[in-house]
Amino acid sequence: MITVRSFNEIIGGRDAEFSADKFARTYTRQFQLVVAQPDANPAEIQAYNRLPALYAPYSCGGIVDVLALCKRKRPKQLKIDPRAWEITCEWSTLDINPDQNQNNDQPIENPLDRPPVVGWDTEIYQRPLEKDIDDNPIANTAGQPFDPAIEVDDARLVMTVQRNELTFDKRTMAKYLNKLNADPFVGFDKRLAKFHKFSATTQFENGLRFWSVNYIIHFRDEDWDREIIDAGFYEKIDGQLAIIKDRAGFPVSEAAFLNGHGRHVPSLPAHFLTFKVYKDIKFKPLKLPET
Numbered sequence: 001m002i003t004v005r006s007f008n009e010i011i012g013g014r015d016a017e018f019s020a021d022k023f024a025r026t027y028t029r030q031f032q033l034v035v036a037q038p039d040a041n042p043a044e045i046q047a048y049n050r051l052p053a054l055y056a057p058y059s060c061g062g063i064v065d066v067l068a069l070c071k072r073k074r075p076k077q078l079k080i081d082p083r084a085w086e087i088t089c090e091w092s093t094l095d096i097n098p099d100q101n102q103n104n105d106q107p108i109e110n111p112l113d114r115p116p117v118v119g120w121d122t123e124i125y126q127r128p129l130e131k132d133i134d135d136n137p138i139a140n141t142a143g144q145p146f147d148p149a150i151e152v153d154d155a156r157l158v159m160t161v162q163r164n165e166l167t168f169d170k171r172t173m174a175k176y177l178n179k180l181n182a183d184p185f186v187g188f189d190k191r192l193a194k195f196h197k198f199s200a201t202t203q204f205e206n207g208l209r210f211w212s213v214n215y216i217i218h219f220r221d222e223d224w225d226r227e228i229i230d231a232g233f234y235e236k237i238d239g240q241l242a243i244i245k246d247r248a249g250f251p252v253s254e255a256a257f258l259n260g261h262g263r264h265v266p267s268l269p270a271h272f273l274t275f276k277v278y279k280d281i282k283f284k285p286l287k288l289p290e291t
Contacts, residue, residue: 002044003036010086014060023110023206025068027058027091033075038082045075045085058091063166064209067093111205116163116289123158123218126151130229131272137229137257147254157219158196159186161288168200168211175281180224182280185217186290191280194218215288224278230271231255236262 013030033048051073058068068091078084128149131137138150176195185193197216202209232255234241244256244264256264260271 002040002048004048005034005036005083007031007033007048007050013088023093025058025065025091025093027060027065027068029060029089031087031089033085033087034081035083035085040077040083040085042075042077042085046073046087051087052089052091065091065093066204066209067206069093109206111164111203111208111210112166114164116161118289118291119160121158121160123156125154125156127154130227137272139229139257159193159215159217159219161215161217163213163215163288164203165200165211165213168213170200173198173200176283176286178278180278180280181283183282183284185283185288188219191223191278192220193283194220194224194278195281195283215286217288226275226277227272228275230258230260230273232258235264 008031010030010032013028015028017026018024029052031051033045033051035045052070054070054073056070058065058070070089070091072088072090074088074090076086076088078086129138129152130149138146140146176198179195180191181188181193182190184190194217195215196218198214200211200213203212233244233252235244235256235258236242243251246252257266258271259265260273265271
């Protein structure tokens with residue numbers, strides 16, 4: 001029985017080959033095993049339990065290829081130190097028997113080669129109405145905004161993308177949630193598209209483990225900044241807050257218009273405040289289809 005001193009994977013020892021012929025894949029990884037005995041048997045070396053077992057599927061860095069099986073393990077003793085061994089492990093989706101490979105003419109599809117599926121739809125929702133189509137504030141005859149605000153139907157353009165991906169990074173996706181496009185995207189200027197939602201599920205097909213990822217992007221013709229009437233129950237006079245009073249000298253019972261500088265405006269036009277409520281991020285790294 002061997003006594004193991006150290007075991008690790010050799011940095012730079014990984015290799016792979018992907019062929020269009022029957023979607024064949026081969027992988028190689030190299031390991032170093034140091035034992036106490038200079039005369040260890042190669043059969044014992046290859047059987048070390050931390051090495052991949054023969055016919056075990058390929059697994060590395062969270063990627064699993066269940067059709068690529070470990071077909072060969074080659075332990076090699078180092079001349080410089082006979083206690084040290086380099087073990088090369090090889091995986092392949094091809095059968096060891098070449099006659100069986102020749103008889104199998106059925107092509108194997110790579111699910112990662114499928115084009116993304118793009119869809120367009122609309123989403124109807126209710127939004128509070130602050131001003132009309134002529135930019136006049138929505139207010140009563142006394143010039144006071146309605147509370148609660150009047151709501152109207154509105155619609156957003158929605159883009160959906162389904163794409164097969166080999167890996168999926170949820171932390172990267174989380175950075176995009178509720179962010180606007182910092183660069184032009186599918187014909188829309190910057191800050192008009194909002195990353196609304198994503199979902200991802202693992203799939204297994206033709207021996208390959210991959211992710212089916214769905215992206216949902218919302219669009220507006222106008223930016224996503226929030227515009228609201230400058231109104232309240234207080235005004236600012238000489239830097240101090242003061243209750244707004246009506247003509248009879250009583251505190252107003254409804255929010256009154258302000259002029260954009262904190263002073264009460266007894267009549268129209270009212271002032272609108274604009275707030276940027278969403279940060280932006282570049283969409284290009286996502287490599288979503290520009291269609």
